[in-house]
Amino acid sequence: MTQIKSIGILGGGQLGKMFLQKALDFNLDFFVLDPDPECSCKAICNNLTTGSFKDYNTVYNFGKQVDLITIEIEHVNIEALEQLEKEGKKVFPQPAVLRMIQDKGLQKEFYTAHNIPTPPYVLVNSKEEIYKHSSLFPVMQKMRKGGYDGKGVKPLKNEADIKDAFNEASVLESFADIAMEISVIVARNLSGEIKTFPVVEMVFNPEVNLVDNLLSPARISTETEKYAEEIAVKIAEKLGIVGVLAVEMFITKKGEILVNEMAPRPHNSGHHSIEANITSQYEQHLRAIMNWPLGDTSIVKPALMLNLLGHKDYSGKAIVTGLSEALKVSGVKPHWYGKEITKPFRKMGHITITGNSIEEVLEKAEKIRNTIKVIA
Amino acid sequence: MTQIKSIGILGGGQLGKMFLQKALDFNLDFFVLDPDPECSCKAICNNLTTGSFKDYNTVYNFGKQVDLITIEIEHVNIEALEQLEKEGKKVFPQPAVLRMIQDKGLQKEFYTAHNIPTPPYVLVNSKEEIYKHSSLFPVMQKMRKGGYDGKGVKPLKNEADIKDAFNEASVLESFADIAMEISVIVARNLSGEIKTFPVVEMVFNPEVNLVDNLLSPARISTETEKYAEEIAVKIAEKLGIVGVLAVEMFITKKGEILVNEMAPRPHNSGHHSIEANITSQYEQHLRAIMNWPLGDTSIVKPALMLNLLGHKDYSGKAIVTGLSEALKVSGVKPHWYGKEITKPFRKMGHITITGNSIEEVLEKAEKIRNTIKVIA
Numbered sequence: 001m002t003q004i005k006s007i008g009i010l011g012g013g014q015l016g017k018m019f020l021q022k023a024l025d026f027n028l029d030f031f032v033l034d035p036d037p038e039c040s041c042k043a044i045c046n047n048l049t050t051g052s053f054k055d056y057n058t059v060y061n062f063g064k065q066v067d068l069i070t071i072e073i074e075h076v077n078i079e080a081l082e083q084l085e086k087e088g089k090k091v092f093p094q095p096a097v098l099r100m101i102q103d104k105g106l107q108k109e110f111y112t113a114h115n116i117p118t119p120p121y122v123l124v125n126s127k128e129e130i131y132k133h134s135s136l137f138p139v140m141q142k143m144r145k146g147g148y149d150g151k152g153v154k155p156l157k158n159e160a161d162i163k164d165a166f167n168e169a170s171v172l173e174s175f176a177d178i179a180m181e182i183s184v185i186v187a188r189n190l191s192g193e194i195k196t197f198p199v200v201e202m203v204f205n206p207e208v209n210l211v212d213n214l215l216s217p218a219r220i221s222t223e224t225e226k227y228a229e230e231i232a233v234k235i236a237e238k239l240g241i242v243g244v245l246a247v248e249m250f251i252t253k254k255g256e257i258l259v260n261e262m263a264p265r266p267h268n269s270g271h272h273s274i275e276a277n278i279t280s281q282y283e284q285h286l287r288a289i290m291n292w293p294l295g296d297t298s299i300v301k302p303a304l305m306l307n308l309l310g311h312k313d314y315s316g317k318a319i320v321t322g323l324s325e326a327l328k329v330s331g332v333k334p335h336w337y338g339k340e341i342t343k344p345f346r347k348m349g350h351i352t353i354t355g356n357s358i359e360e361v362l363e364k365a366e367k368i369r370n371t372i373k374v375i376a
Numbered sequence: 377m378t379q380i381k382s383i384g385i386l387g388g389g390q391l392g393k394m395f396l397q398k399a400l401d402f403n404l405d406f407f408v409l410d411p412d413p414e415c416s417c418k419a420i421c422n423n424l425t426t427g428s429f430k431d432y433n434t435v436y437n438f439g440k441q442v443d444l445i446t447i448e449i450e451h452v453n454i455e456a457l458e459q460l461e462k463e464g465k466k467v468f469p470q471p472a473v474l475r476m477i478q479d480k481g482l483q484k485e486f487y488t489a490h491n492i493p494t495p496p497y498v499l500v501n502s503k504e505e506i507y508k509h510s511s512l513f514p515v516m517q518k519m520r521k522g523g524y525d526g527k528g529v530k531p532l533k534n535e536a537d538i539k540d541a542f543n544e545a546s547v548l549e550s551f552a553d554i555a556m557e558i559s560v561i562v563a564r565n566l567s568g569e570i571k572t573f574p575v576v577e578m579v580f581n582p583e584v585n586l587v588d589n590l591l592s593p594a595r596i597s598t599e600t601e602k603y604a605e606e607i608a609v610k611i612a613e614k615l616g617i618v619g620v621l622a623v624e625m626f627i628t629k630k631g632e633i634l635v636n637e638m639a640p641r642p643h644n645s646g647h648h649s650i651e652a653n654i655t656s657q658y659e660q661h662l663r664a665i666m667n668w669p670l671g672d673t674s675i676v677k678p679a680l681m682l683n684l685l686g687h688k689d690y691s692g693k694a695i696v697t698g699l700s701e702a703l704k705v706s707g708v709k710p711h712w713y714g715k716e717i718t719k720p721f722r723k724m725g726h727i728t729i730t731g732n733s734i735e736e737v738l739e740k741a742e743k744i745r746n747t748i749k750v751i752a
Binding site for chain 2: 017020021022024025026027029030042043044045046048278287292293295296298300301318320323324327328330331333334335336338349354
């Protein structure tokens with residue numbers, strides 16, 4: 001592999017910012033492309049290009065100037081990345097992987113093709129078509145493209161709900177009888193080395209379908225953990241992905257594991273790894289795309305990660321309250337994303353809480369959950 | 377305390393860079409002043425001013441635009457900081473503390489005035505004056521001002537050495553019969569809360585008088601550790617410093633502790649705390665100057681920090697070799713400072729190695745010590 005000296009990142013949000021906080025430990029130059037000149041990466045990147053990562057020419061020209069292109073959001077212009085790859089640029093994760101994952105329909109077909117357990121589904125092209133599948137109800141409608149952070153997803157319980165359904169190419173997925181949601185972050189480098197992070201347990205905020213908090217390690221049996229990790233490894237292998245990949249899964253009440261969906265990049269369910277694992281997901285992503293040996297993912301401390309969402313009653317210039325109070329508690333690590341404007345439920349930051357046991361971190365989390373608030 | 381929204385840092389070297397890597401977790405704006413437009417902070421700061429931190433007008437104008445001024449190097453223009461303080465700006469550490477510490481003669485008088493154990497010394501104003509004190513030989517001559525990183529220090533063993541002595545206002549200090557060199561980093565916030573980091577053990581490279589490596593925790597008795605921490609706390613109290621302070625000490629063969637010198641900022645002897653302590657020295661400095669509660673400094677993992685100096689046979693554009701090999705070892709964390717040009721013994725970066733015991737980290741260090749090299 002030729003010497004890589006510069007890396008371009010499509011997307012300048014919080015994932016890019018946290019990636020750079022770690023990646024700047026290495027002697028590489030970083031470039032960021034984001035449409036928002038006030039994006040999270042603004043404060044940390046001296047080579048920020050303002051422009052759309054969905055536009056062919058913008059992505060192509062941005063990519064030309066660097067040795068390696070990576071992403072922190074998957075909704076980017078794939079055609080430009082394919083062209084750059086054709087011209088010999090390193091693009092990790094690979095455009096073909098992104099093209100498939102961008103489309104939740106293709107994701108589902110990938111799981112089926114490789115015998116990866118996933119909830120039953122059908123694909124539809126319009127709202128009209130949904131009526132044909134009402135025998136499957138209740139279902140979760142997921143837009144094939146463009147959804148993220150709980151957007152583009154809608155539960156359809158009965159035929160009356162169809163009038164409010166998305167009129168878009170979608171996946172209709174049977175409701176899984178969920179006992180727990182878990183996530184496994186797996187990394188693969190160009191040489192084919194693969195490593196998983198210990199399984200984490202995710203607790204969702206049902207009001208907005210966003211992760212409320214996350215526990216590492218998940219409170220599951222060793223067998224379940226092993227099986228979940230095997231699934232993640234199999235997916236990484238079959239994809240041949242270079243980079244990190246988050247695989248979100250359901251554990252059903254019957255004890256089955258079903259893959260929900262995946263994200264080909266550092267992920268909300270890996271934020272705690274900054275403090276709580278020997279190697280963080282951000283460092284692991286860099287190691288993977290640089291084709292360095294993957295890092296030890298062992299747990300250093302049990303952890304709880306709490307998403308800090310904008311308070312539901314406030315919009316406007318963000319004000320953080322209660323920080324000093326929260327900092328009294330040992331192992332409380334706030335991460336603000338540098339977003340100026342808060343909106344109801346906007347991801348404004350997160351707090352990782354480490355301790356000597358899961359019980360201890362749960363106790364600390366109770367204490368600080370209502371201490372820190374993002375208002376306006 | 378009024379709301380602090382922006383912080384200006386005098387100096388843009390590696391200490392500033394590592395401070396920013398952590399400080400960017402909080403919702404604050406950062407500004408850096410450094411004479412070198414290619415300084416370590418260039419890659420991480422989007423508000424870098426090129427100019428001298430030794431120049432009154434430059435420092436004054438830089439300070440006017442921010443809410444709080446701090447430093448990452450102590451050789452700065454004190455008069456400008458005093459003026460800014462007079463006008464109501466927060467300046468931490470305080471100019472009066474910097475004025476004293478900048479001058480190793482005043483430092484020595486401070487130790488004497490407060491009964492803080494330190495090697496015996498005399499002050500001289502010129503080379504000529506040294507002859508009067510030859511009965512004290514052998515001594516270490518330390519320039520009162522401007523020395524750092526082993527520069528401005530010279531051993532004088534006998535009268536014949538005086539011809540090569542500095543012709544500067546200096547401290548002549550008796551040789552201590554050193555069994556071990558240790559360092560204690562202590563932090564004090566504006567409310568007067570004080571916390572120390574566990575004592576670390578420093579091993580010097582005698583060729584250049586720079587730290588070669590450092591062990592945390594130091595291999596000393598609980599009593600010695602407690603005494604060293606008490607000395608550091610006493611110094612922080614007597615200074616009334618706001619910020620972190622590194623106190624370097626000798627343990628003599630007789631078991632005495634003598635203070636060697638101090639630095640009013642994050643310090644080489646605290647780099648390991650990024651990975652190896654619950655709170656790093658950089659986060660602690662931010663907490664101290666923001667008057668937030670100080671963080672838990674407990675050890676997460678035993679650690680060894682290895683300074684990466686430019687190879688003695690090379691000058692020019694730096695090339696790092698052996699990185700990928702070193703990254704195979706669990707818990708190996710390189711930190712490059714982003715300096716383009718290497719020179720013999722220039723501090724180009726460091727590696728922190730964590731493990732489950734001091735023995736384990738020593739073993740890993742042996743393995744990688746000769747793996748990574750900075751050549752040109």
